[in-house]
Amino acid sequence: MTIKNFFIEYDAINNDNVFTNGDEIKGRIILETSKEMKIQALVFTAKGKARVVWHEHYGQNQHRVYWANEKYYEVKHHILREARQDGSEVIREGRHVFPFTFKIPDKRIPSSFKSSIGKINHKLKAELKQSMKLTKTTKTYFTFVSKGDMDTAGLLDPQYGCKDKKVKVFGSGTMCLDVHTNKMGYQQGEALQIMAEIRNNTSRSVKPKFTLYEKKSFLAQGRRKLYIQEILKDKAEAVEPSSSTKTVTMTITIPTELPPSILNCAIIKREYRLKVLLDIKYSPDAEVKLPIIILPRTRATKKQEHDHYRQQQQQQPAASYGFEAFGASNYPTWNSTANPAAPPPMDHPPPYEEYPLHPPIYADNL
Structure with missing residues (x-):
């Protein structure tokens, strides 16, 4: 088998590993081969889309499928394309790293969502194309949370x-x-x-x-x-x-x-x-x-989190000893934090499949 490993990965920009509008995602496509091979093209794609599908039954053995799709963006980069006269690129044996950078469009895009009948996915994909062979594909998903729309009518009104x-x-x-x-x-x-x-x-x-x-x-x-x-x-x-x-x-x-x-x-x-x-x-x-x-x-970047931690460490007063220190009014109480630490990463909410779902209700006034 010529291809030993083929996968795509990206770097987190905060402890929650969450991205929002206008963020830049940096990552790499990893290809490991056991011998020299020819590649026609290596294509990177970033895509955001929503899909809904469910079944409804009408009487005995009768049902109908309802479905809908919506696409928000699709960006393609040709990492390798037909560079030689024969339309192929020679890859030597070993591990190869192909970096990529993708900027999420700064426009109205819905947040990541997942349930049993609908989902909103934000995906990174790599396709490896070779002559006379099936295209090999690898993909990964990233969590996107849309910025709060402060222009929503009545948002701050009583x-x-x-x-x-x-x-x-x-x-x-x-x-x-x-x-x-x-x-x-x-x-x-x-x-x-x-x-x-x-x-x-x-x-x-x-x-x-x-x-x-x-x-x-x-x-x-x-x-x-x-x-x-x-x-x-x-x-x-x-x-x-x-x-x-x-x-x-x-x-x-x-x-x-x-x-x-x-x-x-x-x-x-x-x-x-x-x-x-x-x-x-x-x-x-x-x-x-x-x-x-x-x-x-609002989520801070890793650099902002690091800078905030260093600033707290620098402001921490040096420890003092003796009876005067124990009697000082600024001595930390049990609820105080004597040695501030960086905030722990927040757990992501459980997928919606784990939530108990009520039967569908079609009343418009809910």
Whole structure:
């Protein structure tokens, strides 16, 4: 066998190994041969695309396939091409390294995504072409997270929703729920503050409940497949019957590992909603839903992380000894960090196949 190894690799630019718009990816194509060989061409390709496909069954032994594709960029570089008169390049025995550089387009491109019926892939591929032989291909994927779109309408505007409800079963009267949030866009790890004003003019008590949930939508050929996943749930104390207006405040911290929203893909969307409801026994709940957009956190490059670590080390005061040192007011407490270290790499969120999926729901008001 002439080709012993053929693979492609790239260098990480931060501890998370995540790239974004405008980043430059540097890597290499590795080719190891056991003897001299001729190559027609060696081609490097970088590609970003989305694909959706699912099956729906109609009656006995009848089904239909719904699918859609969307491409965002495709860049090709000919590492080796027909350099000789016979249309081939001679490669000697041994290990050969072919470096490449690729810049991710700085435009609206959706983040990497993967589920059982849809995916958004960002891929690096190398093709080795030889005369009278099948083309050999190797590929690898990189994680891309789109920059937060700060031009989204209403991103930083306060959000508001209200709902009035009449109670007729096992009670009487009306209640009103007003919900306010400071804005619509939040970064991973940021606090979401909620204020709910409740006027309970009924003969029954009600309990406020708060839920942050995720909507994953897949669209193809005029159809939509929707999955709902609850992220966080909390509740407040019950509001007694026939009481005056009561204001309930709640703070929810957005999980740092929660994937950002995907709103710039025509066939795959990942959206978030905040739902506040008044739980009423034996009666439909009064509920308000507000949109939430999760923005990606800013990731530092390896050089920035290294420079920040060195700066902290230089600012660290020299250790002192004796009774005066132990009595000093600036002595580190148990929660302080005496020897700062570089932040540990953050684990990537689990693939979406691991999340329990609810049956598809086609209601447009979710």
